[in-house]
Amino acid sequence: MPALGAHVDSSGGLHLAFERAAAMGAESIQVHPTPPGFWGSPKLDEGRISTFKEAAAKHGYPPFYFHAVYLINLAGDDPTMRQRSESTLTGYLKAADELGVGGVIFHTGSHKGAGFEARLPNIVEHLKHVLERADPKSARLLIENNAGLGGCVGARFEEIAQMLAALDDPRVSVCFDTCHAFASGYDERTAADVSRTLDELDRVVGMKHVEVIHCNDSVTGLGSNRDRHANIGEGQIGEAGFRALLHERRLAKLPFILEVPGAGGGPDAAQVKVLKRLARE
Ligand SMILES: [Zn+2]
Ligand SMILES: [Zn+2]
Structure with a gap:
């Protein structure tokens, strides 16, 4: 069974996340070590x-x-913004390495209509700088797939594969978000859909590069390109989809991390419980 866990509040000290996760029954942990809306x-x-x-x-x-x-x-045409992004990611990766945690999950950003191919060289250059500057011994950079609204990079598996290929660095891996994939048109509603989507992920990206699963249902429909997380089983993917994802052998060793609304305050014990039930069923 995968390690089933959640995004956890780390206010007051990063170390507090362990106790809070344990209280929720979460066996894998993600935190925002700094407020996510600020540099x-x-x-x-x-x-x-x-x-x-x-x-x-x-x-x-x-x-x-x-x-x-x-x-x-990292995908925009404003060099100041890209530089700021590079420095911030560098600080994050350095800190992750110093603490001995798995790594830093990030969103590449939006090309704002310029097109992925046009922005790819800049994206790759900045990510190479991040790796050089942070020089992590064990922590990795994890590119997250995107829901695809407004020119956001990484909605198609092909874009993630192109970034990985251009970087060609074992310190870079992938976080697969079930809601973002669904919103980007990769179906996960039935066992057959999940199997087809993972075949595609494996063929295009390669499962060996996938390190973490963000486990979220989707408020909006297949291909909607909207990034709106729903509680597990309460969205458009539904329980059957998550049951299949949780039983998928290609994901069996990966941490699943909830980023769902819960009762309004984010992932909670009840949502972790739902995951554990579906994984047992
Ligand atoms: Zn996510
Ligand atoms: Zn999201």
């Missing part, structure tokens, strides 16, 4: 690093990931 990257010192590492050890080192701020855009 910034995690500020660490020796005390914070050792407090975090002690908590990680105490909880048995569950899979743990950062989600970068939402302002990141």
Whole structure:
């Protein structure tokens, strides 16, 4: 069974996420180490690093990931914005490496109509700089697939594959978001749909590059290109789709991370419970 977990609040200290996750029954963890709507990257010192590492050890080192701020855009035509994005991602990746967590999940950004091919060289150049500057020993950069609204990069698996190929770096991998994929036209409503979508993901991107699953139902329909997460089973993908995803052998060793609304405050124990039930059924 995959490690089933959730995005967790880390306000007051990153180490607190372990206790909060455990209280929810979450076995894999994602946090926003800095407020996602503002520029910034995690500020660490020796005390914070050792407090975090002690908590990680105490909880048995569950899979743990950062989600970068939402302002990141490596695909736009504004060099100042791209540079800021590069520096922020660098700070994130460095911090992830210092804490010994899995890595940094990020959204590549929007080409705003210029086209993916036109922006690809810049995207790749900035990501190479991030890797050079952060020089991580073990933490990875995880490109997340996108719902595809407004020229956002990475809605098609082909775009992710092109970025991976151009970077050709084992420190870069992929986070697959079930809601974003569905909104981009990859069906997941039945076991057959899930199987076909994963065949496509494997053929185009390669499952060996997929490291994390963002596990979200979708408020809006197949191919809607909208990024609106629903609770598991309450959206357009539905329980049958998630049951199939949770039983899919190609995902069996990956952490599943909920980013759902819950009762309004984000993922909660009830949502983790739903995942665990569907994984057992
Ligand atoms: Zn996501
Ligand atoms: Zn989303």
